[in-house]
Each structure stands twice: as C-alpha cells, then as structure tokens.
Amino acid sequence: QSVLTQPPSVSGxxxxxxxxxxxxxxxxxxxxxxxxxxxxxxxxxxxxxxYGNNNRPSGVPDRFSGSKSGxxxxxxxxxxxxxxxxxxxxxxxxxxxxxxxxxGGTKLTVL
Amino acid sequence: EVQLVESxxxxxxxxxxxxxxxxxxxxxxxxxxxxxxxxxxxxxLEWVAxxxxxxxxxxxxxxxxxxFTISRDNAKxxxxxxxNSLRAEDRAEYYxxxxxxxxxxxxxxxxxxxxxx
Numbered sequence: 001q002s003v004l005t006q007p008p009s010v011s012g013x014x015x016x017x018x019x020x021x022x023x024x025x026x027x028x029x030x031x032x033x034x035x036x037x038x039x040x041x042x043x044x045x046x047x048x049x050x051y052g053n054n055n056r057p058s059g060v061p062d063r064f065s066g067s068k069s070g071x072x073x074x075x076x077x078x079x080x081x082x083x084x085x086x087x088x089x090x091x092x093x094x095x096x097x098x099x100x101x102x103x104g105g106t107k108l109t110v111l
Numbered sequence: 112e113v114q115l116v117e118s119x120x121x122x123x124x125x126x127x128x129x130x131x132x133x134x135x136x137x138x139x140x141x142x143x144x145x146x147x148x149x150x151x152x153x154x155x156l157e158w159v160a161x162x163x164x165x166x167x168x169x170x171x172x173x174x175x176x177x178x179f180t181i182s183r184d185n186a187k188x189x190x191x192x193x194x195n196s197l198r199a200e201d202r203a204e205y206y207x208x209x210x211x212x213x214x215x216x217x218x219x220x221x222x223x224x225x226x227x228x
Contacts, residue, residue, distance in 0.1 A: 002155065036214035038156070045206055045218045046148075046156060052212065089156050093213045099170050100146070100158035100213070 003028065004090050004103035011109040012080045020075045020106045022090030028101055030071035033093040037066055037075045040087045040105075049088070050075060077108070085110045113137035113217050115207045120222030127197050131222055133190040133207030138217075141165075141185040144210035147192050149203035150221075157203075160192065161210055174200075194224070202226045 005023040012018040022035060029035055037050040048057055050066035053073065063084075065076045073092075077084055090103040119131040131147070147159040160181040161170045169181050180193040190207055205222050208215035 034213055038215070040156075045220050046215070047218065048214060048216050051214045051216065057216065087155075091156075091158075091214065097172075099161060099172060100148075100210075100215075102156045102158060105155040 002104040003101035006103035027096040028094040035073035115219035117222035131192040140188040146210040
C-alpha cells in the first residue's frame, strides 16, 4: 500500500489526452510539499518528467504537464505518442516519515 | 555529462551483507543530497535512504532502519549503501539518485541485489 495513490493503469489512443492522478494526505501533498513525476520505460531507470508540481526539465516535451491542488496532483499528457507507453510515478516528501514517498505507479498503454 | 554509476550488486544469502557503491561524475557531488531508491521485481519504486551534503544527516525508510547504512566519500565522489541482515524482501534493483529540491533529478542505471535462502 503506497502512501501516494495512483490508478494502476490508464490508456488512450494516439493523439488523445490522458491524465494520471496522485492522491496524498495532510503529511505530504496536503502539507504543501511539491509533487514530482517520473517516467520509467520497462527495463530502464526512471527519468524525472515533472518537478515542483508543474515544471519540465530540459528536454521534456511540452506535451507533459503537471498540476497540484490540495492533497492531489495530476499529470497530463496530450497528443499521445507510442513512445509515451511507460510506467509513471508521482513522488513527494512526507513529514511524518521524514523521507520521500512514491505512488504505486500507473501503467500507460497507447492503444 | 552528469552521470551516476552503481556497482556492488549480486547474489547473497538471507542474513548476509552487501555494500553498494555509486560513482558520481559531471557535477559537484559534495553540493548535493543523495538518495538510494529500490524497485522489487515487478513492483513500484520505494525510497530507501537519503544523506545530506556532508554526511551529517541520514534518513531511512522504516523497513531498513538498523540494517542499512548510507554514507558518502566526497573526496571520491562516491555514495555507498551498506546492507546487513538482508532479507528476501530486500531483493530489488537499487538505484542511486541525486536528490535536489526534494526530487530525484538524476538517476543511475541501477544494480541488482538478489537474496536467496
């Protein structure tokens, strides 16, 4: 049971828009700590996709965007492409655990 | 190029020990917090430990407290994870990551730890 809750899977056709939710609590997301998102293609290391709720590292396409409100955050991917098929994880800091917490991950399937 | 390279993984018996290393290059290692994150086969990511810039602050997930020790050698640009009393549930891919403003912005490719009885 992960501290941050994500849907196990989402899917969409090429060109469509999908969103992935991440729900936390008052000791992490709700306490004001930023949410970050990672993309992991199977068999490879995770890659930072969104940091500080809605910021993209250099090289990440603007098709990826993040938002946060209250105890939840979301990752949106527009103009879905086959290469977006991967696992996506949200992460934040938890003050009661004095450490980082991850969501359980969401598998994105591009139909 | 900013790079992290893990090593030291392998097969160990239950109750045994292993020391993981992570060699950093391409950035000022001593200026950053560092993390270890693991991923059990077919499972999600789990934060394991953090260490601050000079090694004076260390934090661990509850499941490894008292068994794992994170450390660093800034002169060698290296991060370590000493793992003792290994259990079957410690079997995972272990990633070294740079911890920057509460996120892991650079990741290594990982090293595999297998624990068998």
